[in-house]
Amino acid sequence: MVPEIIKPSFHEGSTLPYLGKTYPIRIFKNQPKNSISFLNHQFIIRLLPVSSSSSAREYSDLIAKLYYGWLRKTARPIFKNKVEEVSSKLCFDKPKEIRIKKLKNRWSSLTPSGTINLNVNLLKTPSDVIDYIILHELCHFKFKEHSRHYWDLVHKHMPNYQEKIDWLNVNGVNLIY
Numbered sequence: 001m002v003p004e005i006i007k008p009s010f011h012e013g014s015t016l017p018y019l020g021k022t023y024p025i026r027i028f029k030n031q032p033k034n035s036i037s038f039l040n041h042q043f044i045i046r047l048l049p050v051s052s053s054s055s056a057r058e059y060s061d062l063i064a065k066l067y068y069g070w071l072r073k074t075a076r077p078i079f080k081n082k083v084e085e086v087s088s089k090l091c092f093d094k095p096k097e098i099r100i101k102k103l104k105n106r107w108s109s110l111t112p113s114g115t116i117n118l119n120v121n122l123l124k125t126p127s128d129v130i131d132y133i134i135l136h137e138l139c140h141f142k143f144k145e146h147s148r149h150y151w152d153l154v155h156k157h158m159p160n161y162q163e164k165i166d167w168l169n170v171n172g173v174n175l176i177y
């Protein structure tokens with residue numbers, strides 16, 4: 001398998017990932033405020049006027065920041081719905097809280113108090129990969145360890161879960177930055 005997603009450069013002409021696909025960015029400079037929106041399969045980025053000495057690096061840092069703000073805001077309702085959907089399918093405990101974090105080295109975790117932590121970068125992965133990650137964590141309510149019983153439970157609810165793990169193994173490194 002080859003990676004489907006590459007790391008963005010955050011410049012005009014580059015693309016940004018969202019739910020497993022990449023979309024071009026359009027940059028409009030000298031705007032009344034900094035903003036980002038997703039419209040007609042494009043990321044529209046509006047930037048305030050900046051001094052002529054601003055480097056390309058400063059622009060790309062600003063775009064990265066806007067994109068992460070957008071990811072966080074957009075992730076919350078999507079992740080929340082998915083957690084509810086998977087919880088109701090499993091018919092056991094629901095997480096007490098959903099926390100969305102920018103994590104460097106893991107996709108998710110479930111705390112002993114029942115909080116599910118989800119990496120904001122998951123919003124860059126296909127919808128069914130997010131479903132797998134949530135299923136993975138919620139199955140830990142029943143089995144703490146990655147035992148055979150645990151994986152049987154995951155398999156029962158998502159027979160092709162290995163494909164999702166493979167996708168993350170191939171693309172994951174390009175999604176965390």
Ligand SMILES: [Zn+2]
Pocket residue numbers: 136137140146
């Ligand atoms: Zn696990």
